[in-house]
Amino acid sequence: MRRYWYRRILILIVVFCITVGGGYYLIDSKKQMFGQEVSAGTSAETMVIPGGMPIGIYLETEGVMVLGTDEITGIDGLKHEPSAHKVKAGDYITGINHRKVKDKSQLIEAVNMLKNTEVILDIHRKDEDIEVKTQAVQFDAGGYKLGIWVRDNAQGLGTVTFLDADSRFGALGHGIHDIDTNELLSISGGTLYTTSIKDIQKGEDGMPGGMEGIIIYNNYNILGSITRNTEAGIFGSIDRIDALFSDQTPVSIARKEEIKEGPATIRCAVEGKVREYEVEIIGVDHHTAEVNKGIILKVTDKRLLEVTGGIVQGMSGSPILQDGKLIGAVTHVFVNNPQKGYGIFIENMLEQ
Numbered sequence: 001m002r003r004y005w006y007r008r009i010l011i012l013i014v015v016f017c018i019t020v021g022g023g024y025y026l027i028d029s030k031k032q033m034f035g036q037e038v039s040a041g042t043s044a045e046t047m048v049i050p051g052g053m054p055i056g057i058y059l060e061t062e063g064v065m066v067l068g069t070d071e072i073t074g075i076d077g078l079k080h081e082p083s084a085h086k087v088k089a090g091d092y093i094t095g096i097n098h099r100k101v102k103d104k105s106q107l108i109e110a111v112n113m114l115k116n117t118e119v120i121l122d123i124h125r126k127d128e129d130i131e132v133k134t135q136a137v138q139f140d141a142g143g144y145k146l147g148i149w150v151r152d153n154a155q156g157l158g159t160v161t162f163l164d165a166d167s168r169f170g171a172l173g174h175g176i177h178d179i180d181t182n183e184l185l186s187i188s189g190g191t192l193y194t195t196s197i198k199d200i201q202k203g204e205d206g207m208p209g210g211m212e213g214i215i216i217y218n219n220y221n222i223l224g225s226i227t228r229n230t231e232a233g234i235f236g237s238i239d240r241i242d243a244l245f246s247d248q249t250p251v252s253i254a255r256k257e258e259i260k261e262g263p264a265t266i267r268c269a270v271e272g273k274v275r276e277y278e279v280e281i282i283g284v285d286h287h288t289a290e291v292n293k294g295i296i297l298k299v300t301d302k303r304l305l306e307v308t309g310g311i312v313q314g315m316s317g318s319p320i321l322q323d324g325k326l327i328g329a330v331t332h333v334f335v336n337n338p339q340k341g342y343g344i345f346i347e348n349m350l351e352q
Contacts, residue, residue: 046350047250050319050326051160051171052267052274055244056193056215059154059176059229062186063094063124064107067149067178072137082135083147087123090183093150094129095122102188104152111136114144124186151178154185157195157213159268159317161329161349163238163245169224170352172233172317173329173344174292190226192236193217194243200270203309203338211270211314231291232344232352233317233329247274253346254325259284259295264322266297266330268315270307277301281322282340292331295320295343310338 069083087093095101096110097120114136121132136144160171169192175184195213203209215221224238238244261284265276283296297320299310308315311333318330320343329349332342 046253048162048164048253048326049245049248049250050267051162052269052319053160053244054195054197054213054269055158055160055171056195057156057158058217059185059187059190059226061152062188063092064101064104064150064152065178066091066093067151067180070147070149072139072145072147074137074139080137081147082137086132086134087148089181092124092186093121094124104150111144111146157211157314159315161317161319162326167238167241169238170233170235170349173331173349174233174316175231176229185229187229192223192226194221194223200308203312205336208333208335208338209309209312211312228352230352232348235352252325254327256286256345256347259322259327264320266318266320268318277304291348292344293342294345295328297343298340311341
């Protein structure tokens with residue numbers, strides 16, 4: 001009896017192992033098949049979620065940007081311009097006497113702590129790092145100045161273009177340049193904020209309109225981070241996707257060769273919520289010298305023309321769709337005709 005009992009136990013153990021092992025193999029096989037199906041499906045074409053929502057933008061520069069130089073009246077009563085012809089507009093001051101500076105307040109603090117007039121500035125100019133010697137000018141009993149105008153951040157309003165499968169976004173379709181030097185801002189990082197449209201100035205011939213938004217720069221309104229500022233737009237990642245993208249239906253992107261002259265739509269929220277408005281593609285330039293001016297479009301939607309007069313500042317980044325595919329984003333308005341503007345190919349944005 002005992003021998004049969006042991007044999008039954010042994011048979012049960014073998015059956016259990018075969019069942020569990022076979023089941024695990026079947027599940028693992030199914031997983032591999034599912035993975036192959038997903039890979040095959042996603043590699044065929046790129047899918048993104050189109051935007052159209054307004055965003056608040058805050059950029060921090062890589063160091064402190066030089067705007068220009070100026071004269072200083074010293075404690076001796078004489079005029080001095082110590083930094084003229086030494087630093088240039090568009091330079092970035094990243095250190096003073098080999099002490100790193102990240103923003104304007106740190107630069108001012110470092111200057112206030114000077115013990116003598118000789119100063120070495122660490123400068124990032126174009127694509128190289130150099131040292132520049134200058135002289136600080138004493139203007140009162142305990143203070144020095146370098147005679148340099150600087151700026152250390154930028155903020156504004158724009159429109160998000162797309163979100164990809166890795167929660168990365170693209171916006172604007174063009175880079176953010178300094179208003180005084182027109183140089184593309186070199187950034188250390190930035191933050192994306194929620195915003196709402198407060199007012200719209202309607203565009204007229206010779207005078208582009210604009211969108212005014214309310215941006216409250218606090219932690220509660222942060223949507224994500226900005227990591228790149230390029231001629232093709234700003235890019236980064238979204239942390240609070242649901243707070244920005246109420247509609248998360250993905251669409252395919254179109255190659256440049258698929259874009260044709262004719263009807264299309266743009267997505268924007270000039271009336272408080274994202275809507276699609278009719279436009280017409282009137283030109284496609286595959287060989288444009290400027291990365292963000294490959295598409296020429298004209299606003300034909302009567303409602304949008306009534307509200308904005310056409311394309312206005314703040315609409316940069318508005319997605320352009322044709323035949324159900326994302327083909328690009330609005331980037332510029334014709335100054336003399338706000339009904340017309342330029343757009344960037346979505347391929348150019350995705351390359352960034």
